[in-house]
Amino acid sequence: MNLLEVRNLKTYFSTTKGMLKAVDDVSFHLESGQALGLVGESGCGKTTSALSIARLLPKEGRIVGGEIFLDGHDVLLDSENELRKRRWRDVSIIFQGAMNALNPVLTVGEQIAEAIVLHERLSKEEALKKSQELLDLVEIPKERYKRYPHEFSGGMKQRAMIAMALACDPKLIIGDEPTTALDVMIQAQILNLLERLRRERSMGMILITHDLSILGETCDHIAVMYAGKIVETGTVTDIFEHARHPYTDRLIRCFPNIHGKKAIPEGIEGYPPNLLDPPAGCRFHPRCEYAFDRCRVEEPLTRHVGGEHTVACHLVEETR
Amino acid sequence: MREFLDQVKANKMALTGTIVLAFFVLTAIIGPFFFPFDVMEFGNVEDILQPPGPGHILGTDDMGRDVLGYLIAGSRVSLLVGALATLLCMVIGTVIGIVAGYSGKAVDNILMRITDFFLVIPWLPLMMVLAAILGTSIWNIILVIGVTSWAGTARVVRAQTLSVRERQFVERTVSIGAGSGHIMLYHILPNVFPLVFASTILVAAAAITSETTLSFLGMGDPAHASWGMMLHYAFETGATSTGAWWYFLPPGICVVAVVLAFTLMGYAFDEILNPKLKER
Numbered sequence: 001m002n003l004l005e006v007r008n009l010k011t012y013f014s015t016t017k018g019m020l021k022a023v024d025d026v027s028f029h030l031e032s033g034q035a036l037g038l039v040g041e042s043g044c045g046k047t048t049s050a051l052s053i054a055r056l057l058p059k060e061g062r063i064v065g066g067e068i069f070l071d072g073h074d075v076l077l078d079s080e081n082e083l084r085k086r087r088w089r090d091v092s093i094i095f096q097g098a099m100n101a102l103n104p105v106l107t108v109g110e111q112i113a114e115a116i117v118l119h120e121r122l123s124k125e126e127a128l129k130k131s132q133e134l135l136d137l138v139e140i141p142k143e144r145y146k147r148y149p150h151e152f153s154g155g156m157k158q159r160a161m162i163a164m165a166l167a168c169d170p171k172l173i174i175g176d177e178p179t180t181a182l183d184v185m186i187q188a189q190i191l192n193l194l195e196r197l198r199r200e201r202s203m204g205m206i207l208i209t210h211d212l213s214i215l216g217e218t219c220d221h222i223a224v225m226y227a228g229k230i231v232e233t234g235t236v237t238d239i240f241e242h243a244r245h246p247y248t249d250r251l252i253r254c255f256p257n258i259h260g261k262k263a264i265p266e267g268i269e270g271y272p273p274n275l276l277d278p279p280a281g282c283r284f285h286p287r288c289e290y291a292f293d294r295c296r297v298e299e300p301l302t303r304h305v306g307g308e309h310t311v312a313c314h315l316v317e318e319t320r
Numbered sequence: 321m322r323e324f325l326d327q328v329k330a331n332k333m334a335l336t337g338t339i340v341l342a343f344f345v346l347t348a349i350i351g352p353f354f355f356p357f358d359v360m361e362f363g364n365v366e367d368i369l370q371p372p373g374p375g376h377i378l379g380t381d382d383m384g385r386d387v388l389g390y391l392i393a394g395s396r397v398s399l400l401v402g403a404l405a406t407l408l409c410m411v412i413g414t415v416i417g418i419v420a421g422y423s424g425k426a427v428d429n430i431l432m433r434i435t436d437f438f439l440v441i442p443w444l445p446l447m448m449v450l451a452a453i454l455g456t457s458i459w460n461i462i463l464v465i466g467v468t469s470w471a472g473t474a475r476v477v478r479a480q481t482l483s484v485r486e487r488q489f490v491e492r493t494v495s496i497g498a499g500s501g502h503i504m505l506y507h508i509l510p511n512v513f514p515l516v517f518a519s520t521i522l523v524a525a526a527a528i529t530s531e532t533t534l535s536f537l538g539m540g541d542p543a544h545a546s547w548g549m550m551l552h553y554a555f556e557t558g559a560t561s562t563g564a565w566w567y568f569l570p571p572g573i574c575v576v577a578v579v580l581a582f583t584l585m586g587y588a589f590d591e592i593l594n595p596k597l598k599e600r
Contacts, residue, residue: 044336054495055492071442083497084497084498084499086497087495087497088495088496089495092495092496093495095488095491095492095495097488100487100488100489101489101509102489102490102492103493103510103511104511105510105511106507106510111422114493114496114498114506115497118496118497119496119497164496167496
């Protein structure tokens, strides 16, 4: 059974200028023990999708359609109260920018223990003890649980956030840009750590990033998002070696290749569209070098192109 | 914390204020053991309104009581009333400020309109009316001062809460499944506390002035000596017009010194906790 099943999710934000369709008809699924990478430019709806799964949207945001099943449980039917009880046991989140996600006036240990005390029948002392074990697990010396966040380095804070995410043995971990703002060495360490913990505890993981390169080693599947829609999904090989959507292709070419011939990475011209008024037809057409008439009027459907590889692009059909 | 103490030491205003206040607090605690005093114990007729001299360092009052002993006994009550009223006001102001700031919407609106009401109402007449209705005892004075002067604290706390509420760790705490009460108590309160502390010290200065004013106007507790009561009797018995300066000057100076000490500390702490105000 799938651990997570997202079907036709639509999350809109009401703004003073109208409805902003941050996530528009998005479907994906995740098997238990697997990792899914969600990739795309800033503002394409990656984080909004993730927050929808955790039902943590800011008050302007609303899920207007679709279904989300986590381990067979319909997440969208939960009341505020049930939601609070299930949080962190079902889905935990590693937040973007750990430096701000820790309370500066509480010790790191207290903050990890907080989640444990809220969900498990443990005393504060037992929870603090468990928080030490968790710190040990993420390779931070146990005795540092008494320290305050400002006494931790950036990488250590991120590790502490991971320890916190593991506190209640969640079924699914969402890493929202967990390595952004860390230097490359630390990035690699954090990703290895996440990978190891995920395998050891056979948790599902969604990794959100704008950096395709970090997904190759950590994920099983990749979903590429553009302007609130998923344009291509597939296994890592499907995406990296047989990308069918022009956007995925351009995204891959944005990174320098260390093998093969030396080439200057290309950018993608133009800007992501305004989601208050997205372009008609395929949302990528104004920036697409292959766009033809049909792309401007008709929205492409998502098609299977072999195995688990799906693409939403008219080109796939035309060239078949 | 140690850093904070070092900064207090380096700041002349804070240091002066702390030393003056510490002097008064110490006198209030140990003074009565050296200068025992009872308001109800009157002196001999020939001792009435004697100027300072041997035996009575600060002279005597209209009942032949020792002014120095009176002054020291009075400092106990004045400081106690000031401290407790401040504490009460701090609790009310902090709770209202945090709840209003964190809850937002209707709750915020209602609580802030109540705060505005207490902020603009002329506090002296309100206090006098309340004190008159509740009767004269030091507990009522504490209550009256506490419930009439929390509005400023509530405003300041609310403003800070609005800013802390938007920090990411609050979102994280929501995501681990914590309720509003938990977040306000464990995450917002510790983050707004330094500000509460700084603003409360200024409230303490006002509380002591209020106590003195109420007592001077005759709303005080006659069973307890306080600086305000001394001024009240000094005025009533005509000490001010007969030139018995040793009776009315010392309590006046004490009130001014303590209020000044609190004010200096308040401004200095504000400066220390709020680096933007630091002298360049």
